[in-house]
Amino acid sequence: MKGRIAALVMCALLVLYLVLVGQRAVLFMAAGEPIAVVIGVALLVLPIIGVAVLLFEIRFGILTERMVKQLEAEGALPVDDLPRRPSGRYERESADAAFPAYAAAARAAPDDWRAWFRLGLAYDACGDRRRARGAIRRSFGLRRRASA
Structure with missing residues (x-):
């Protein structure tokens, strides 16, 4: 809020x-x-x-x-259990350790908007906002095509 x-x-x-x-x-x-x-x-x-x-x-x-x-x-939203800093940002090391699973899921299902959206969240947790927005934008297009 x-x-x-x-x-x-x-x-x-x-x-x-x-x-x-x-x-x-x-x-x-x-x-x-x-x-x-x-x-x-x-x-x-x-x-x-x-x-x-x-x-x-x-x-x-x-x-x-x-x-x-x-x-x-x-029930497909990733569990938000990564440790955070006092500022509320994710600890970079733990976010980096969790990232490969999301990248592999997006590679395994390149047309699944859910996998790309979760990858965008993982990029954001790692602090890479540009790639996060790119992955989320890609999920927008995939979702639109899936619902058409």
């Missing part, structure tokens, strides 16, 4: 920032001078990119949450 509240606060702050930047962009363009208009247009591009990224991240979070709930209902 803390994560969801933090995400909502960050979304609200980003929206506030985007509104303020958008207002400044309009003021620059209203000035009528060529350089000010160019700056205004450039400032309008930033909020558009920001909104697109925000929507993409919200969609990623919603899909991830749905998949976690489905795996939990199926």
Whole structure:
């Protein structure tokens, strides 16, 4: 629940920032001078990119949450029994030791979205966020194809 509240606060702050930047962009363009208009247009591009990224991240979070709930209902969610540091992050050595089993399961069933999702969770536990997101994105596509 803390994560969801933090995400909502960050979304609200980003929206506030985007509104303020958008207002400044309009003021620059209203000035009528060529350089000010160019700056205004450039400032309008930033909020558009920001909104697109925000929507993409919200969609990623919603899909991830749905998949976690489905795996939990199926009893296929991995047991979260790895030791943690006081900060709440997994101890790297124990996460690294558990990782090969998840990688082998994904290699053995390359079309199973569940195996790829669990691999994404294992990557995240090991601290490799880029690969974690890649594996989870791959599980999105596999799940979509499986349900079609």
